[in-house]
Amino acid sequence: MARLARPRSGHFDLGTGYHGDLWLDLDALFLRPSRLRPPVRWLAERLREHAVDAVCGPLEGGAFLAYAVADLLGVAFLAGYRSPGAAIGYHLPAVHGGIGGWRVGVADDAVNAGTAVAACLEELRGRGAVPVAVAALMALGPASTMLPARLGVPFYPASTVPSRAWPAERCPLCADGILYTDPDPPPEGGTMA
Ligand SMILES: [Zn+2]
Numbered sequence: 476m477a478r479l480a481r482p483r484s485g486h487f488d489l490g491t492g493y494h495g496d497l498w499l500d501l502d503a504l505f506l507r508p509s510r511l512r513p514p515v516r517w518l519a520e521r522l523r524e525h526a527v528d529a530v531c532g533p534l535e536g537g538a539f540l541a542y543a544v545a546d547l548l549g550v551a552f553l554a555g556y557r558s559p560g561a562a563i564g565y566h567l568p569a570v571h572g573g574i575g576g577w578r579v580g581v582a583d584d585a586v587n588a589g590t591a592v593a594a595c596l597e598e599l600r601g602r603g604a605v606p607v608a609v610a611a612l613m614a615l616g617p618a619s620t621m622l623p624a625r626l627g628v629p630f631y632p633a634s635t636v637p638s639r640a641w642p643a644e645r646c647p648l649c650a651d652g653i654l655y656t657d658p659d660p661p662p663e664g665g666t667m668a
Contacts, residue, residue, distance in 0.1 A: 476514055477613055477636045480504040480585070485656025486648040491563055491590040494646035497615060497638035498658040501536045501584050504612070508543070511612070514633040515540065518610040519547040521631040522580035525607040529553050529579045531599060533565055533591040536584035540612065544582050553579065555595045565594045567602060575603030586611040586632065587640050589622045596626060616640055 480499035487498045505511070522530060522544060529551035532541025538554045545552035553574070558564035567574070581595050586609070596606045606628055614622070614632030616639055622630045641647065 476504075476511075476634050479506075479510060480613070482636070483656065483658060485658075486646075486653045487656060487658055488643070489587060489640060491588060492643055493588050493590070493640045494643050494648060495587065495615070495638055495640035496648070497636065498656070499585055499613070499615075499636075500658075504584060505536060505539055511540075511543075514612050515543045516547065517633050518582055518612070518631070519544045521610045522582070522608055523548055525580055525629075526578060527580040527607060528577040529574065529604075530582055531555055531567070531579050531595055532582045533557070533595050537582055537591065537595075540584060541582040544580075544610075551577075553599075555581075555591075555598065563590045563594050565591070565598050567598055573603065574599075577604045578607045579604045580607060581609045583609070583611045585613040585615055585636075586618050586622065586630075587615040587638070589618060589625055592622075593626060596628070 481503045483498045489495050530541040530545040531553035532538040533555035542552050553567050555565040558566050579599050592609050599606045608629045610631040612633050614635045619632050
């Protein structure tokens with residue numbers, strides 16, 4: 476599945492306060508939704524075991540998945556909207572009657588340090604919901620072993636992709652003076668307009 480995301484290796488600012496050695500093109504991953512049906516079904520089965528009332532996903536990619544999984548399970552869908560500001564934060568839409576006591580599964584595309592899903596869990600708990608599990612298409616690097624402790628809920632990755640990531644201020648690639656890799660180079664053979 477990681478192939479669908481056209482992985483590139485190098486030195487990247489992951490945009491979450493972390494630097495890493497792997498870049499995934501998540502737009503390419505979602506280009507043809509029918510190719511994601513098997514892993515989406517897998518994520519749905521993992522969350523079904525937790526009897527969820529809703530599936531929440533952080534925008535962008537996580538929300539696409541959460542919508543598809545919620546549809547399969549016949550439960551509610553909650554989009555996690557990025558809150559403006561420097562720190563990673565998410566807010567949920569207003570739901571008539573509230574979501575207090577709802578059992579919520581969180582879905583995301585690629586989970587690295589888990590910053591986005593952790594922020595979603597915080598928002599869900601703040602709204603009185605009960606996060607019960609996180610499921611992702613891909614776990615990068617050591618996410619699958621480190622995340623359950625950080626998140627406080629089970630974590631189900633449909634696949635794992637080897638990669639390394641570091642807090643930006645402790646990035647060894649920066650320390651070695653390695654320049655950033657352009658994650659989106661012009662297509663080979665293309666002409667510069
Ligand atoms: Zn760096």
